[in-house]
Amino acid sequence: MKRVSTRAGLMVALATAGLALAACGGGVNSGSSSSAAAPAESSAAAPASSEAAAPADCGAWSVAMHAWVGYTASAQVLSDVARERLGCDITQTTLDEGATTYDAMEAGTIDVVIEDWGGGRWQEWIDRGAVVELGPGGNIGLIGMFVPQWMCDEYPDITDGANLNEYADLFKTAESGDKGAWLEGPPGYTTIGEKLIEANGLNFKAIYTGSEAALIEALNKGIENKTPVIAYGWEPWYYMANADVCRVNFPANDWSDAAEASGLTDYPELPLIKLASSKLMDSGSPFATLVTNFVWTNEDQNSIAADIEGGMSPEEAAKKWIDAHPEIVAQWLEGTGAS
């Protein structure tokens, strides 16, 4: 026993000495301890330059990062403008969209969602005063059902949803039995697939793919091997931009809330919404003004997303766009006091 305690004592003594040594300041940390926030994930990267003087005290805020590339483009541009022009301390936090994110906003760990497809499912959080809806960010989302281009070439009338039943047999798989397989989108995404099938009397069975990866693999197989497949897709989506697919159309839509959709009609064009925490909006920070002003188009977002897909880092791609569009950035900064 005695020897054990000497050993433990030694370890404690050393650890204390080490930490004391470590805590006594100076060293590599002292160089970068200014307010220039290092990117959240890789602190090894060079700190962002903060030459522009902060007009008002911006404060520290957290931007939600969702997995799709279009989102990354928007969030990166927003973060970089806030850091460099307003001197904000921005943390980027990766997490799932939907309830997970709204909960985090209520808990105070997330302040901005720059693009939400949820179509109002955050209402519960707004009612409780945790989340504020800031209106559209300019990007228009469009969901739909897609088949590989070769199918549209071979069966030209397949693009009309009314003719789908004629081809249902083509889509049969071991998964769907005697019906056609209808591949649905990732878990968090708005979907009315089951309603479309039921209301239009389609001889299809909805299969929930469970992840974006599963959806892409299925579409890729359909395109490369020329196997029939019909799958959920959306724009802006980097995969859509390059994939050889075409859309199956249903009559123009009559709904905005998925819960009230009749199922007879197609998905509507969905203005994507910006959300912020009430904490941010009540703070009077110039960042709140910036987020409120943030508006751009699908082309803007896609140009950055394409650069990221092409191998640029999000930071580089965002910088390229910011440098090329000073007038848009200037509009966003109106009322923040930034020069």
Add this chain to the structure above:
Amino acid sequence: MELRAVLAKRWVQALLVLIFWVMLATVLKGVQTQELSTQKNSWFTTILRDFASSIRGNRTESPIFVYFFNPIRVGIQSFIETIMGVIAVPAKGDLIPLLGWFGALVLIGFIVYAASTLRMALFSMAMLAICGMLGMWLLTMETLAMTIGSVVLSLVIALPLGVWAGLNDRVMKVLRPWLDLAQVLPTLVYLAPLALFFLIGIASATIATMIYAIPICIRITAHAIKSLREGPIEAARSAGSTTRQILFKVQLPMAKSTIILAVNQTMLAALSFVVIAALIGAPGLGKPVVEALTIRNVGDGVVAGLAVVFLAIMIDRSTSAAVNRDKSGYAAAEAVKVRRRIGLGVFAVVTLFAIYLSRFVLWFAVWPEQLDFGERVAAVANSLSEWITANLELLTVAGSEGFTVWFLNPLQDLLANSPWWLTLIAISLLALILAGRTIGILTFCLLILVMATGLWNDTMVTLAMTLIATGVVVLIGIVLGVWAGRSARVDRVLRPFLDAGQTMPAFVYLVPVLALFGPTRFAAIVLGVVYAAPVVIRLVADGIRKVPKETVEAAVSAGSTNLQVITKVQLPTSRRSILLGVNQGLIFVLAVVVIGGFVGAGGLGYLVIVGQSKPELAGKGLAAGIAIVLLGIILDRIAQGRPQEARPRTR
């Protein structure tokens, strides 16, 4: 033979039930299947959804949150963040944590040295350096910090409880059902309720890890105390020691090495949990593995998965070495002790110098780019996965379709597409015949509860996948297990693969499996088989090896062929291990088949996942969690291999 005698045989009864079941199911196909559209709620899931939403609404004001849950959350979070601040996460505006990589590396080496040997210290440092070279230094340290933090908290709770349960049978009796339940609980299930009470983040992830790790620790500790020889304890008692003195001076020191083993197992359990924990906000290596699924980057996932494996090897070896040293250390000669003391002193000075360097010299502070090979490894993994996809695809597509049509669909028709009451009665009868009256009745009651959740159909879909995958696993397990059990060479070749298969998180091979099989139930079955096969192979091989040599030799000298020896002697004698293998296979498969929800397999797993992101389906997610637990208990009880202690764990 008389008809009555034939009917009394259990397998005849089971067969009769099966025949009636299949006949009725064929006639009544599609009747009263209780299918519930994915987007719709049952009365039960509606209640759960409203419950979840009321909890959400109360989190900021209700006293039970303000005075109970929220303080726990904040406390755990700041505890873990403190540890992270030392080795993993730089403070705001800082470039490095308290210690740069070199300082942390050598400090960990020193701790391992102090607890075991110099060789082990060097080995541990090498393992950590490999994680760094994979470009994963900070993430590895985040995971290590999370692991250390949650293990410390687990030990604080589990060690006293384990000692108490070891001393007092009544305590053990109260604890046992909970320990059993924790062992069959697929981990994906308790994430959603935890996130509801403790929000997404470090605190939830830590508590989830603790729930997973604590039962193991309690079991081993209790076992350690209980299995001590009575002699020394009696001697102490007759010498007039108090119970307290006996505990601290005799029992605890004697059980010490087994208790360190409990620490070892607790750490490994916590580590095997990193990926799942990432689903509710744990930082570290789990993150890239999970993200690899969204952005389809196999390479990054594989690199992070490899880092998990190396970290696991390091933790396993160093804590086992501590156990061994503890067993043998007391007999060391004086000269050895002196030499070691000098060694410790030197190492301590080196450590202090390393910490100094890591604070003031950039190269030792931030992992140098020249030593980062992560991208190259990722590229290799990516091209390997592409090659597999391109070259094996034709084979796999045809195979998976055939398998689904000929095996999976018929079974699913029987279980899910026939009237619910028929399935319920048939399963209960089979349980009654195969496992006795108590378990038959239990099965019946639990199935009624499944019915009450409103997710009967989804549960049966999951059950069909689980049964099929278990069948395949057991088949593979017996073939390879017998082979490895009979030949030491085969065992040596298989072992590294089994080790890697058990530590590599199932998420890593999700994307390649998807690429091969597409979003299908078959993909989920493959996942389950890959994950569960190593355990079953191990158990079967162990069983075969334990068959007495004389028995085998006798059979050989009596002129038996190899096949006869296997089927007539070795397999029957190791029946217990094989039964245990079946039981473990079932539970492991169930845990991973649930993850199949991510790859288009539907069933309960998908509902758990969708419940996390869509508030209107939150109730269905929670209900699916309950149904999985019920299913797990039913399967475990029916396939109960009798030996209860020391069962390996599911993930």
